[in-house]
Amino acid sequence: MKRNIYGIVVSTFLCCAGLAQAPSVAPPVPPVLPAATPLGTGPLKAIMEVDPTLAKHTVYRPNDMNAIGSAKLPIVAWGNGACAADGNAFRIFLTEIASHGYLVVANGPIGPDRAQFPPVVLPNRGAAPIGAGTPGDAARAAAPPVITSTPPTTTAQLIEAIDWAIRENSRQGSRYYGKLDTAKIAVAGMSCGGVQAIEASVDPRIKTTIVANSGLMTVPTSMSGSGKPVPKESLKLMHAPVLYLSGDESDIAYANANDDFDRIDHIPVFRAIEKGIGHGGTYHDADGGAFGKVALAWLDWQLKGSNEAAELFQGPNCGLCTDPQWVTRKKKVD
Numbered sequence: 001m002k003r004n005i006y007g008i009v010v011s012t013f014l015c016c017a018g019l020a021q022a023p024s025v026a027p028p029v030p031p032v033l034p035a036a037t038p039l040g041t042g043p044l045k046a047i048m049e050v051d052p053t054l055a056k057h058t059v060y061r062p063n064d065m066n067a068i069g070s071a072k073l074p075i076v077a078w079g080n081g082a083c084a085a086d087g088n089a090f091r092i093f094l095t096e097i098a099s100h101g102y103l104v105v106a107n108g109p110i111g112p113d114r115a116q117f118p119p120v121v122l123p124n125r126g127a128a129p130i131g132a133g134t135p136g137d138a139a140r141a142a143a144p145p146v147i148t149s150t151p152p153t154t155t156a157q158l159i160e161a162i163d164w165a166i167r168e169n170s171r172q173g174s175r176y177y178g179k180l181d182t183a184k185i186a187v188a189g190m191s192c193g194g195v196q197a198i199e200a201s202v203d204p205r206i207k208t209t210i211v212a213n214s215g216l217m218t219v220p221t222s223m224s225g226s227g228k229p230v231p232k233e234s235l236k237l238m239h240a241p242v243l244y245l246s247g248d249e250s251d252i253a254y255a256n257a258n259d260d261f262d263r264i265d266h267i268p269v270f271r272a273i274e275k276g277i278g279h280g281g282t283y284h285d286a287d288g289g290a291f292g293k294v295a296l297a298w299l300d301w302q303l304k305g306s307n308e309a310a311e312l313f314q315g316p317n318c319g320l321c322t323d324p325q326w327v328t329r330k331k332k333v334d
Contacts, residue, residue, distance in 0.1 A: 032113040035088070038063040040099020041287050048091060050109045054164045056157060058087025058106045060098035065175050071101060073176075074184035074303040075165045077158040077200070078106040079193025081213070083225055085152035086111030090190065093288035097296055101304075103180055105161035107153040107193070117284060154225030158187050158200040183207075184303040188295070190214065190281065191253060195224040202237045208302035209242040210295055213279050215256030235260055241268040241333075243298045245291060247277035248327075261329060270298075270313050271329040272320055294320065 038045030044062035051059050062068060076097065080089045085108035098104045162185055169180040186208045189197035194214020201209045220229030242264070244257045254273070261271045274282075274290055282289025288296075300309035312319035314334050320326045 042099030046098035060104040072181035079189030079196035081191040083192040086115035
């Protein structure tokens with residue numbers, strides 16, 4: 001059967017009947033493949049590397065840049081969860097996106113192998129009973145764990161990544177010379193990195209934003225690393241379509257994301273909540289899991305104009321709207 005990359009297939013990891021007897025033992029951690037190993041399900045297998053001209057970031061790109069032909073790669077700047085400085089922390093998820101024809105630049109250089117596989121929470125990534133609760137709950141003054149007011153990466157690094165990519169596109173001798181679509185740029189991030197993405201979204205070059213497992217707290221915080229508070233009023237400075245992607249009410253950022261959604265009324269905004277998933281998302285599942293498919297579809301729609309990808313989000317019978325695994329809300333999207 002032909003695989004639809006926009007289809008959402010979520011496996012049941014443990015049956016309810018055997019849950020009580022199931023030992024809380026994490027599965028063995030798979031071996032970490034060398035950074036130069038081409039990965040991803042897209043037509044352009046991708047690798048990760050640290051470019052010497054951008055030492056504080058990790059670049060995800062098609063392994064064979066000549067294989068893109070006359071096409072141009074949109075640019076995605078990514079902020080890690082906890083604003084961590086390990087650019088390989090979301091390798092599976094980001095490599096999958098890059099393999100479908102994107103240049104992805106993550107904050108932080110390649111870190112130790114252990115950064116690629118965070119601690120596993122069984123059986124449901126720390127989730128409460130399956131169900132997405134009631135969207136629109138008021139935001140609670142809660143911050144995702146491990147976030148501090150002085151993270152190791154900053155919002156400024158997202159802008160540095162974008163500036164670097166644009167320069168490389170115009171620099172003769174660069175492997176990216178004339179191969180990037182500098183008019184199609186996205187910022188995205190998970191948890192603390194999502195706050196970075198929101199703060200960076202004021203840049204007029206940004207065409208879309210993905211805020212994953214994240215949202216602004218009602219009490220302004222400087223967790224983005226900018227050194228200044230990021231209040232809820234910052235949402236009004238966003239000017240391009242935004243996707244809020246998270247787990248259900250067990251996701252500590254769930255209520256903050258809902259509150260952000262409720263406050264945004266001037267730009268297209270889509271709220272996607274996957275049932276049974278907590279704050280850790282599905283980034284480390286095969287090919288980035290369900291989150292990888294949704295994020296890729298959003299980027300394909302917003303940056304590549306894909307009508308097929310748009311079907312996941314547009315219309316009363318949109319792909320996510322009718323998927324029982326998801327709870328959705330949207331404004332100005334149809």
